[in-house]
Amino acid sequence: MKSGERELLEAFAAGEARALARAISWVENARPGFERLLSAVHDRVGRAHRIGITGPPGAGKSTLIHALAGAVRRNGERVGVVAVDPTSPFTGGALLGDRIRMTGAAGDDGVFIRSMASRGSLGGLATTTREVADLMDAFGFERVVVETVGVGQSELEIAEAADTTVVVLTPESGDSVQAMKAGLMEIADIFVVNKADRPEASRAAAELKTILRIREGRAFERIPAHHGIDLTELARRRASKAAAAKDAVDIGAAGPAGWEIPVLLTTAQEGKGVAELLNALDGHQRWLKETSELTRRRRQRLLERVRAVVERGLRTRVWDEMSGEAILEAARPELESGSRTPYDVANEILNSLRTDGARGR
Amino acid sequence: MKSGERELLEAFAAGEARALARAISWVENARPGFERLLSAVHDRVGRAHRIGITGPPGAGKSTLIHALAGAVRRNGERVGVVAVDPTSPFTGGALLGDRIRMTGAAGDDGVFIRSMASRGSLGGLATTTREVADLMDAFGFERVVVETVGVGQSELEIAEAADTTVVVLTPESGDSVQAMKAGLMEIADIFVVNKADRPEASRAAAELKTILRIREGRAFERIPAHHGIDLTELARRRASKAAAAKDAVDIGAAGPAGWEIPVLLTTAQEGKGVAELLNALDGHQRWLKETSELTRRRRQRLLERVRAVVERGLRTRVWDEMSGEAILEAARPELESGSRTPYDVANEILNSLRTDGARGR
Numbered sequence A, B: 001m002k003s004g005e006r007e008l009l010e011a012f013a014a015g016e017a018r019a020l021a022r023a024i025s026w027v028e029n030a031r032p033g034f035e036r037l038l039s040a041v042h043d044r045v046g047r048a049h050r051i052g053i054t055g056p057p058g059a060g061k062s063t064l065i066h067a068l069a070g071a072v073r074r075n076g077e078r079v080g081v082v083a084v085d086p087t088s089p090f091t092g093g094a095l096l097g098d099r100i101r102m103t104g105a106a107g108d109d110g111v112f113i114r115s116m117a118s119r120g121s122l123g124g125l126a127t128t129t130r131e132v133a134d135l136m137d138a139f140g141f142e143r144v145v146v147e148t149v150g151v152g153q154s155e156l157e158i159a160e161a162a163d164t165t166v167v168v169l170t171p172e173s174g175d176s177v178q179a180m181k182a183g184l185m186e187i188a189d190i191f192v193v194n195k196a197d198r199p200e201a202s203r204a205a206a207e208l209k210t211i212l213r214i215r216e217g218r219a220f221e222r223i224p225a226h227h228g229i230d231l232t233e234l235a236r237r238r239a240s241k242a243a244a245a246k247d248a249v250d251i252g253a254a255g256p257a258g259w260e261i262p263v264l265l266t267t268a269q270e271g272k273g274v275a276e277l278l279n280a281l282d283g284h285q286r287w288l289k290e291t292s293e294l295t296r297r298r299r300q301r302l303l304e305r306v307r308a309v310v311e312r313g314l315r316t317r318v319w320d321e322m323s324g325e326a327i328l329e330a331a332r333p334e335l336e337s338g339s340r341t342p343y344d345v346a347n348e349i350l351n352s353l354r355t356d357g358a359r360g361r
Helices: A005-011 A017-028 A034-044 A061-074 A125-139 A151-160 A175-181 A201-217 A231-251 A272-291 A291-322 A324-337 A342-358 B005-014 B017-028 B033-045 B063-072 B125-139 B153-160 B175-181 B201-217 B231-251 B274-290 B294-322 B326-338 B342-358
Strands: A049-055 A077-083 A109-113 A143-149 A164-169 A190-193 A263-266 B049-055 B079-083 B109-113 B143-149 B166-170 B190-193 B264-267
Touching: A005 A034, A005 A342, A017 A034, A017 A109, A017 A125, A034 A125, A034 B342, A049 A061, A049 A151, A049 A190, A049 A272, A061 A077, A061 A143, A061 A272, A109 A125, A109 A263, A125 A143, A125 A151, A125 A291, A151 B166, A164 A272, A175 A201, A190 A201, A190 A272, A201 A263, A263 A272, A272 A291, A291 A324, A291 A342, A291 B294, A291 B326, A291 B342, A324 A342, A324 B294, A342 B033, A342 B125, A342 B294, B017 B033, B017 B109, B017 B125, B033 B166, B049 B063, B049 B153, B049 B274, B063 B143, B063 B231, B079 B125, B079 B166, B109 B125, B125 B143, B125 B153, B125 B294, B153 B166, B166 B175, B166 B274, B190 B201, B190 B274, B264 B274, B274 B294, B294 B326, B294 B342, B326 B342
Parallel strands: A049 A143, A049 A164, A077 A109, A077 A143, A164 A190, A190 A263, B049 B143, B049 B166, B079 B109, B079 B143, B166 B190, B190 B264
Antiparallel strands: none
């Protein structure tokens, strides 16, 4: 370990916010030694409650997170926020003047907000996001919130990595049907209908509850169409939810083994319903601990992390350390003339790795 | 090449639709030999006009594609459709009875629709989708349409792979602002405001045109926040658009070097505006050919393809052929107890590959 890294780790352990910011940049930019850094703080990872907040653009996720952060702070807890939503005002994505009002949370060192949007995918977006959440966790934040837009492969993957996933919708007609079709029903632990001051809000909440009831009853019929998501894992989770719901029906109420997905109404802009959301989050965290679900989810994620880090390492090796890029450059004229196919060139690169390996690189 | 593959290739070359369907399944499931198959048809790839249709869930993309397919057929051309949108009715994602009416196109062997939604990411969703589009292209379809939901990393990547990208929005207030924030302005060659029978439609189109004008003028100021997308490439594209727009202003009209993004109004359900869309698509295709843009885009994609195939090959090698999975399984107890970190285990796997390589595997 180099001295710069040691200093950073000491400042990080001492709770200096600047050290957290530096560590995050280190990881985001995949600078040399970033995996050593993550490895060094690994034993402090796992204490935070990881909350995924997801939902369509315009649902008011950022405003809700802002209000939630305030409520968490009033409880004396600290909160880290990672925003991955390219449409989020947190990310500076706003162009026409609809920046979020960050009063209340801004200037408070118990709230740390970091946007992932302007980065490339040096290490893979989903993995890097999880690693940034790890850093916030290891730093000592009691809650780590990851905000994503709830459509798309990596976004669903990111949501899946939370202990508790909150799906935020608006009362707009059709929002819940779209959410269902996008696979959000499978990842939601808590539903929030935001902008509940609109007249359609209670109807929307009722619609959601109906859809949830229908789905619980037919959980085995159809596995949703997730790309890049472990379908077995999803099916298992779903089955456990269905079994829990069935138990609940049998015994007349949700038993300790079951988690009944609540549908909450919030008006984030006025802070309404936020205390209830925090309550539900705490309830879900308790449920995760009482059942073996938290341990099981986290063990699953350890395996996923190893796989992701290996694949990132392979990419680095072939394009940065070994001859991949040089072979590709040399093959360019033949590729462009059509005398060689991309598969042909890819094979040459893959074979060169075997030779490089044999040379003891 | 095995005899099954040879037979398939012969039937494929003879234009048998069943052979196309089999070839697609082969590629989607990454069955042994699938890359040989793609390599074998590679010299017939590149004749089709590749059209990406993207936009938020509920914008009516599927209905529009359906209508467009009808118009293309009436011109005597054949069309292949790949749907990647998990919320698309094409993918069977509909649950509550809002299945699309597929009359007109169904039963016509000049229209071939394939959904990618129910697959995992065996070969990476973006790459597999492009390869399925390649097969449709090589099979002889004059147009290949790829439908994606326009939010999320892989979805933007897929849209980027088209010759012409159409962004479909609804007239709903805020749709265009959301689209802009999600980065859709950068990938759109044509804008469509669908559901134009609604009263707000012309206002929405005017809003879009304003945003486009504003953005053209400030194209260098800000690179959008795309994950996993080549920012240099985006910046270049954007700069060429801006330069073209500037030329257009200088000479009073769009010169042959510039492409002015049209904003069209359609009512897909009634087929209104679809002829105009087809017209704009043809215009863009001509523009791509007249400038060197088509060649440039396609050369860029050849390089991307090599990279993607190499990375897929590395994943297969480490998890299927070599000892990666065994090492991970053996390390599980230590991972779970916390005595080893994921980075530690990942390193062991990466090092084992060097050793395996040295043994001449």
